[in-house]
Amino acid sequence: MQTSDLDDLLALAAMHPPAPSPALMDRVTADALALQPQSLTVSRAAVARPGLWSRLVDLLGGPAALAGVTSAALFGIALGYLDPTTVDILALGQGVDQAETEAVDFFPSVDFLMTEG
Amino acid sequence: MAFDATSEISDDALMVLYANGDRPAALALAQRITPRVLGYATRLLGGDRAEAEDVAQETMLRLWRTAPSWRQGETKVTTWAFRVATNLCIDRQRSRRRKGQVALDDAPEPVDSGPGAEGRMQDGQRMVALETALATLPDRQRQAVVLRHLEGLTNPEIATVLDIGVEAVESLTARGKRALAAALSGQRDALGYKDDRDAD
Structure with missing residues (x-):
């Protein structure tokens, strides 16, 4: 066979490759979809903006830090309102063992606060 | 992405789309690569259509598994597929020779x-x-x-x-x-x- 005849024959064969059967294409497609990684779509719920309270808590350092700050604030307020005459009792224990000290009034009356200014 | 829109996309890009979960990319790759691998395998295996289809399916299976780690621009997808198909055909030819089954008669x-x-x-x-x-x-x-x-x-x-x-x-x-x-x-x-x- 001459070279040109062989080239013609090869060109003819190249133009007519064996066609895959529908069954093969079905199997290949099924494999492709079964092995395909899931789409990396991001849902709106996953990126929802946190609320004001959550952002405030995060700003202060989280729930534990917020609890500490709150406790300190409450203690500070309470300390500010304590009757100054009772501070010595708490700090030094003075008067606790005296017979006349039957009751200690930690919080001052409104009149006391008014007179103190 | 619509399936029609994949006709202008390179095989390389389709591999990346496939790995990202794009269904039309899977279909497009299957329709582009499978016939070529089947034709090649059929001719290497002396016209044994059943074995050639097995080789084509196995080659495509390996292609799907490779897709997530596919590196664009390194190798052409068809070149990679022909290489895999070549090795699979060699394995099958060796197996046939061991069994004494030479399928030259399969027209x-x-x-x-x-x-x-x-x-x-x-x-x-x-x-x-x-x-x-x-x-x-x-x-x-x-x-x-x-x-x-x-x-x-x-x-x-x-x-x-x-x-x-x-x-x-x-x-x-x-x-x-x-x-x-x-x-x-x-x-x-x-x-x-x-x-x-x-x-x-």
Whole structure:
């Protein structure tokens, strides 16, 4: 066979490759979809903006830090309102063992606060 | 992405889209690559259609598994697929030889290529003769000839598929063509080439 005849024959064969059967294409497609990684779509719920309270808590350092700050604030307020005459009792224990000290009034009356200014 | 929109996208990009969960990319890749791998495997396996389909499916299966780690621009998808198919065909040929089953008798289906029945019959005879002649070639020559002249790969691409140098590819295709011509030398008239030339 001459070279040109062989080239013609090869060109003819190249133009007519064996066609895959529908069954093969079905199997290949099924494999492709079964092995395909899931789409990396991001849902709106996953990126929802946190609320004001959550952002405030995060700003202060989280729930534990917020609890500490709150406790300190409450203690500070309470300390500010304590009757100054009772501070010595708490700090030094003075008067606790005296017979006349039957009751200690930690919080001052409104009149006391008014007179103190 | 719509399936129609994938026609302009490269195989490389389709691999990335597939790995990102794009369903039309999966369908497009299957329709592009499978026929080429099947044609190649059919010719390497001497026309054994059932085995060629198994090779094509296994090659595509490996392609899907490779997709998530596919590196764009490193290798062409078709080159990668032909390389995998080559190795799978070699394994099957070795297995057949061990079992003493050489399927040179498996003639391919006649090809429907022309408008007239006579033309179709003659083309079918030519295809059978070519498949039979290809089956007589040594494996490497057959792989090189099929990749070069039937699948249209360049010599560097064939070198990548067969893991050899470009010069070796040139040598294999040249020797393969000479061997094919020799194998078909006694059939020129029977295949109608004399008549075609006279008609011109």
